[in-house]
Amino acid sequence: MLIIKLNAIDSTNSYLRKLSAVEIVEDYTTVIAKKQTQGRGQMGTKWSSQTSKNLTFSVFKDVSEFCLEHPFYISVVTSLALLKTLQFFSIPRLSVKWPNDILSEDKKICGILIENVIKQNNINASIIGIGLNVNQTEFKNLPKASSLKTMTGKVFDLDEIVNKILENLEHYFLLLKKGHHDVLKKDYETYLFRKNKPSTFKDEEGMVFSGFIKGVSGSSGNLQVLLEDDIIKEFDLKTITLLY
Structure with a gap:
């Protein structure tokens, strides 16, 4: 090479x-x-x-x-x-x-x-x-x-x-x-950082929310987050920021 x-x-x-x-x-x-x-x-x-x-x-x-x-x-x-x-x-x-x-x-x-x-x-x-x-x-x-x-x-x-x-x-x-x-x-x-740990996120509108990182979508690469109402929601890079 x-x-x-x-x-x-x-x-x-x-x-x-x-x-x-x-x-x-x-x-x-x-x-x-x-x-x-x-x-x-x-x-x-x-x-x-x-x-x-x-x-x-x-x-x-x-x-x-x-x-x-x-x-x-x-x-x-x-x-x-x-x-x-x-x-x-x-x-x-x-x-x-x-x-x-x-x-x-x-x-x-x-x-x-x-x-x-x-x-x-x-x-x-x-x-x-x-x-x-x-x-x-x-x-x-x-x-x-x-x-x-x-x-x-x-x-x-x-x-x-x-x-x-x-x-x-x-x-x-x-x-x-x-x-x-x-x-x-x-x-x-x-290797996913904070997988299965309570984490804080910010969405594109500046709203802060909590959830658990569960994995990534095999098709889109979106982050899969378990929210408080036991629903797993997917987020792409432009719509979510992990605050730790």
Whole structure:
């Protein structure tokens, strides 16, 4: 696989998207930047990262031969690849805060941004952006952020982590290609942050309510929440925020 290393770029996702628009990009082509000037997170948020201390990179994944009826499984596969990688490096108490923030001891250490390339109404490829806090230890005005070094006291080799992530991505995408959706969903749900615990949410109108996270929908990826009246309701990313 091709790995492109850049000193600085606006966004590794944008770089790969532009590249794929003008030439054929090899599967698992990876773009790593020491510094991103316009790193992006979910729902248009910014991803800020200290230069050379963390991992900010994007992976081009060809999914043209996949039967991708439910695109949420790209997020599931990516989350599992990251969780297994972090387990390998002995990062404690890992969980995934729906849909795909990776937490360690309830602190965010990794964010994922997936942008799909659509051709003829089908998903032809995915550009998987990953921001992983590795050796940074100060997070100004971000009380819920942490890093691998903060969690373990160790300094990590960035290349070693990237290689392990790519290895695990290949493993889980192979499972997806073979149609093992149930296995992937079950594995993902075992890591769900605050699953079966009383939790507080806010809806799109600002109303706060309580419920229990039960799982995710296999078709839409919506969060399934058990409400006070014993009804399980599904919510998509735009309509609900987990407040803890």
